[in-house]
Amino acid sequence: MSLNMIEIESLDMDGRGVGHLRNEDGSAGKVVFVEGALPGERVGYQTYRKKAQWEAATMLSIQRESALRVKPKCEYFGLCGGCAMQHLEPSAQVAVKQRVLEDNLWHIGRVRAETMLRPIYGPTWGYRYRARLSVNHVPKKGGVLVGFHEKKSRYITDMKTCEVLPPHVSKMLVPLRHLIESLSIVRQLPQIELAVGEDVTAMVLRIMAPLTAEDETELKAFADLHGVQWWLQTKGPETAVPFYPEVSTLHYALPEFGVKMPFKPTDFTQVNHHINRVMVARALRLLDVQPGERVADLFCGLGNFTLPLATQAREVVGIEGSTELTERALENAQVNGLAQKTQFSCRNLFEATAEDFVALGKFDRMLIDPPRDGAIAVCQALVGLRHSHPDMMPKRIVYVACSPSTLARDAGLLVQEGGYTLSYAGVVNMFPHTAHVESMAVFDLST
Template structure:
C-alpha cells in the first residue's frame, strides 16, 4: 500500500470532546480513507470511514505525524453511507480491492472528487478555476469495458480464480460476481473459471484482458506455454456459447493475435461526430465508453474549433479526440509517443474519411510520433502555430510540453533565467485556448501552475469526469485561455 501523500485534505479539529478512542472523521484522502485527528494532533487515515462519522479504529501502522488504521466500529453513521452493491466489497478478509468507495453514495463520490481537484489546483499550484464545470457522470454499475483480470489455478483447493486482487494483497480475490463489469461479462466469471480449470494449460495462463467494443467482446488470454489443440477447441466452444472473440498473447503485447481470423472488428463509435474507431484489444481506450462519448463532446464544445483554425491534439492515441476535431477545424495535427498508435490513427483517419457523407470530409490531418516527455521550445516551434490545443496525457502529465510553452513566454518577457529563444520563433504564437484532459489531479495542478504563473494563461474552467465510479481515481478537465 502506498504511503499517504502530503496533499491530503487537512483534517479539522474535533468538534467536541469525545469518549476515549473515538475519532471524528472530517474528510477523505486520495486513497478513499477517512481522515481524522487525535487529541495530540496526529493525523489518522482510517480504511472504511466516511466524513462526519464518529468511529473507533484499530491502528496497524504508525509514523511520527500520521497513522493508518482500519475501522472497527461506527458510533455515528454518515447520511451518505450506503449498502455496497457487491458482496466482495468491504474490509473483510479476502475482500476485492477493485473498488474503494462502494460504501459512499455515488453523488457524494463525485462531490469528493470535485473537492480533490479543487484542493490540488489550489494547494499545489495556487490556481483557482474561474468556473467550476458540472461533473460528467454516467452509469455507476456495468461501466467497465476494459479490465485486466488475473488468473490462478489453486491446486490445493482445486479451483481457478479469475478477477481482481484482494485489498492490499497480491492474492486474487475469490470473485463470483463483479457489478462494475458489463452484465454479460459478469455472467461469464464463473464459466471462465470452469473453462480454465478444464484446460491442460490451467497452470500457465496468468491473465485475461477484457476489451469490449460496441458490438464485440474480446478476451485476450496470456499463456506462458503453447496451447494444445484440445485447449484451443475449448476456447472456440466457449466463444460460440458466450459470444466472445478470443485473442492469444504468448509473449509481449506485440504478440497478441486472434485465435481464428475473421469475424467482426473490435470498434467503438462517437455518434455525435459520425466517427467509428476500430482498435486492437491491447490498444489504450477509455475504460468507460458511456463517459468517453460525453467527455469528447464536452471537450470539443469547450475547445470550440472553427473552420479556419489549426488545432494540435497532444497525446492523441488512436485519435479519440483528433478525428472529432477534424470534423470542425481547418487542419489538425495529432502527436503521440507510440509509433504503433500513430499508425493506427492514420488507418482510422483514412477509414473514417472514406465513410464520410459527401460534403462532410474530415479536415486535413497528420499524425506524428514524438517523445512528448522530452519537448523543448525548439520542437514546439517546429510543430508550427496552432490556434488551439487539446492535451490528454497519461498520469505523468504534460510537464515538458507546459514548460516549453512557459520557457518561450518567459524568454519573450525578458526573464533573467529564461533560455534563449530558438531560431524561427519570430512568427510563432502560442495557442489561444488549451483544453487539458487529466487522469491525475496532482500532475494537472503542476502543469496548471506553469501555464498560469509562467506561460501567460488563465484557468477559466475546471471540473471532474467520473470515469471510474466507486474508485478513488479522479479524472478531470480544465480550460486555459491566453491572457490578453
C-alpha cells in the same frame, strides 16, 4: 482496553477517511487514515501502520454514521481491491472527487478556476468495458480463481460476479473458471485482458505455454456459446493476435461526430464508453474550434480526440510518442474519411521544447491528454514560447487529466509563468466507486 475513536473530516485520494488526533491544547495533530470511514462519522479504529506524521488504520465500529453511507451492492466489497467507495452514495462520490480536484489545484498549483464545471457522470454499474483479470489455480479454494486482486494483496479475490463489469461479462466469470480448469495450461495462464466494443467482446489470454488441440476445441466452444472473440498473447502486448473467430473487429463509436474507432484489445482506450462520449463532446465544446483554425492534439493515442476535432477544424495534428500508434491513428482517420484534415507526428512529448513547437508551426488551439505523469515538458515548452515566439502560443488549451496532482502542477506553471488563465475546471467520473479522479481544465491566454 478502550477503543480508539476519531472524527472523520474528509476522504483522501484512496477513498480512506481522514481524521486528526488531537493535541493537549485541542489543536489538530497527527493525521489518521481510516479505511471504510466516511466524512462526518465518528468511528472506532485500529492502527496497522504508524509513522511520525501519520497512521493508517482499519475501522472497527461506527459511533455516528454518515447519512451518505449506503449498503455496497457488491458482496465482495471490502475484500476486492477493484472498488474503494461503494459504501458512499454515488453523487457524494462525485462531490468528493470535485473537492480533491479543487484542493490539488490550490495546494499544489496555487491556482483556482474562475468557474467550476458541472461534473460529468453517468451509469455507476456495469460501466467497465476494459479490465485486466488475474488468473490463478488455487486448489485450496476449489480450483481456478478469475478476478481482481484483494486489497493490498497479491491474492485473487474469490469472486463469482462483478457489479462494475458489463452484466454479460460478470455472468461469464464462473464459466471462465470452469473453462480454464479444463485447459492443459491451467498453471501457465496468469491473466485475461478484457475489452468490450460496440458489438464484440474480446478476451486476450496471456499464455505461457502452447495450446493443445483439445484446448483449442474448448476455447472455440466457449466462444460460440458466450459470444466472445479470443486473442492469444505469448509475451508482451504487441504479441497479441486474434485466435477465434478471426473476422470480428473491435470498435467504439463517437456518434455525435460520426466517428467509428477500431482498436485492438491491448490498446489503451477509455474504460467507460458512455463517459468517453460525453467527455469528448464537452472537450470540443470548450475548445471551441473555428473552421479555419489549426489544432494540436497532444498524446493523441488512436485519435480519440483527433478525429472528432477534424470534423471541426481546418487541420488537426495528432502527436504521440509511438510510431505504431501514430500509424494506427492515421488508419483510423482514413477509415473515417478524415485523412485529408489530419496529420500525425511521432515525438517524445516528455522531452518537448519550444523549438519543437516552432518547427511544427502555429496552433490556434491545443488539446492535451497525457498519462498520469502529466505534461510538464509541454507546459515548460509553452512557457519558452512565451519568451521566444509569443505569437505562436495557442490562445486556448483544453487539458484532460487522469491525475489531479499532475494537472495541478502543470496548471501552476501555465498560469504563473505561461501567461494563461485557468478559466474552467471540473471532474469526469470515469471510474465510479473508485478513488480515481479524471478531470478537465481550460486555459485561456491572457491578453
